[in-house]
Amino acid sequence: MSRAIIVAVLALSVAAARPARADQVDVRKPAASDGLVEIENPAGSVRVIGWSNAEVAVSGTLGRRANLGFRVVGTRTHVEVEVEGNPHATPSDIEVHVPAASRVSVESFASSITVTDVTGPVTAETVNGAVSVSGSVKEVSAESVNGAVDVSGASTRVHAGTVNGALTVKGARGEVEANTVNGELRVVGGGVFTRAHLETVSGSIRFEGALGPHADLQAQTVSGSVELTLPASTAADFTVNTFSGDINTDFGVALYRNPGGRHSPQKELTFSIGGGGAKVAIETLSGSISLRKR
Amino acid sequence: MTCDEARDRIDDYVDGALDEAAFQEMELHLAGCAQCRAEERSLQALLAHAAALPREMAPSRDLWAGIEARLDEARPTWRRAGWAGWGAGLAAAAGVALALSTALHGPGPAGRPANGPTLAPAALRSEDPVASAEREYARAAADLMSALEQQRDRLPPETLASVEKDLRSIDAALTEVRRALATDPANPGLNHLLTSTHQRKVEVLQQVLKLSRT
Numbered sequence: 349m350s351r352a353i354i355v356a357v358l359a360l361s362v363a364a365a366r367p368a369r370a371d372q373v374d375v376r377k378p379a380a381s382d383g384l385v386e387i388e389n390p391a392g393s394v395r396v397i398g399w400s401n402a403e404v405a406v407s408g409t410l411g412r413r414a415n416l417g418f419r420v421v422g423t424r425t426h427v428e429v430e431v432e433g434n435p436h437a438t439p440s441d442i443e444v445h446v447p448a449a450s451r452v453s454v455e456s457f458a459s460s461i462t463v464t465d466v467t468g469p470v471t472a473e474t475v476n477g478a479v480s481v482s483g484s485v486k487e488v489s490a491e492s493v494n495g496a497v498d499v500s501g502a503s504t505r506v507h508a509g510t511v512n513g514a515l516t517v518k519g520a521r522g523e524v525e526a527n528t529v530n531g532e533l534r535v536v537g538g539g540v541f542t543r544a545h546l547e548t549v550s551g552s553i554r555f556e557g558a559l560g561p562h563a564d565l566q567a568q569t570v571s572g573s574v575e576l577t578l579p580a581s582t583a584a585d586f587t588v589n590t591f592s593g594d595i596n597t598d599f600g601v602a603l604y605r606n607p608g609g610r611h612s613p614q615k616e617l618t619f620s621i622g623g624g625g626a627k628v629a630i631e632t633l634s635g636s637i638s639l640r641k642r
Numbered sequence: 643m644t645c646d647e648a649r650d651r652i653d654d655y656v657d658g659a660l661d662e663a664a665f666q667e668m669e670l671h672l673a674g675c676a677q678c679r680a681e682e683r684s685l686q687a688l689l690a691h692a693a694a695l696p697r698e699m700a701p702s703r704d705l706w707a708g709i710e711a712r713l714d715e716a717r718p719t720w721r722r723a724g725w726a727g728w729g730a731g732l733a734a735a736a737g738v739a740l741a742l743s744t745a746l747h748g749p750g751p752a753g754r755p756a757n758g759p760t761l762a763p764a765a766l767r768s769e770d771p772v773a774s775a776e777r778e779y780a781r782a783a784a785d786l787m788s789a790l791e792q793q794r795d796r797l798p799p800e801t802l803a804s805v806e807k808d809l810r811s812i813d814a815a816l817t818e819v820r821r822a823l824a825t826d827p828a829n830p831g832l833n834h835l836l837t838s839t840h841q842r843k844v845e846v847l848q849q850v851l852k853l854s855r856t
Contacts, residue, residue, distance in 0.1 A: 417646060436798060475853045476801055493850055494804050511808045511846050529808050549815045549842055570815040570839055589831045591822045631831055633819055
């Protein structure tokens, strides 16, 4: 073998083993229509789209020294951007089409995550980046540390959390559990809820929705404000507490108690409307509380 | 075994949950792979840290009755709010050690009590349940901070700065609640706010730790 051929063969094998720059990927594999699809991408972006095909397709751009791991074992599909060196400094942008009824799990560190048109349960977690889940996802768990979390669609069970960033749940019903530290928390445009637990430290809380006959709605914040907008026909028992904030209500009830005594600014308001039924509990330290009729 | 496969099994490996064949395969891989060995040692160090946490024990139902009775005595006119009660927050406080263990180990069968919340011994013995809960939370938060410190080089500086800002924000809220409590120490609502805000701080730390291992 001539020296030139040896050099050429070596060069080709090195090129195949280690891409030197960002690479385009476009691969697909058959997958169960309702299987589990796990996606991991340390940095960049992940976009997941549900479709009617019984296959998982991955396309996008991989960062330098990144490779795509793509395995299907039984009903489980694993898609992972694998990076040599510091994974958080190598952004890759991938788009993953999955069978719409798949269970989807996305984990990242510094990626934005977008999930659309998936109907199976979705879990999406990142540290730095926004998380957006939309469509008719029945069950959603979406978390970020630094980034907004947005869940929109007719979900019946939502768990959402962020530390820094706004949190919005739009169009949901059933159960919602949401918390932030500093960001505004909004549950809006919803249907009938059976359980809603909303918690912030300093962010405001806004809830618009109807309550089922035995619903449990809890809203708690230290210094943020709370605004609930409920149908006039709501049947619920309210317990509203604030240590130093104000309470305003459209429901025509203003029978305050002051369990802290006359030297305490604390206000407590308990009342029932529509014959009672659902339980509504609101608690703040210094944030104002507003109860609005829709 | 590839490094990917080793990473998939590393939690089970350190938990001793692998069968003999898988364990041997893992040992073989670790012996020849410096990167995976370093990851395994890092995880072992975190687990050793978690092991130093206080043990837990099942709460006594009578204890809760006693705590609530003491509050009721202090505030006979108080009617319980719709919250599960601040006692639940106290239980959560005491369950921090378990939560921390879960954050560091990942979910697993070991160490999880069969039922109900858990309460640390200090909170059980103390005359002042709120102060005990605060101590438990402070200890748990310190342990989590220490674990986070060990992952510092894996976290971008802006993330660390942001987390620190969040923690300061929570600490400011805690100070605000304590100030209010000083004027009304037996207020169940304020006690609930205090414990749940502590719990939020721990959850934030847990979340960052968990995701930083992604």
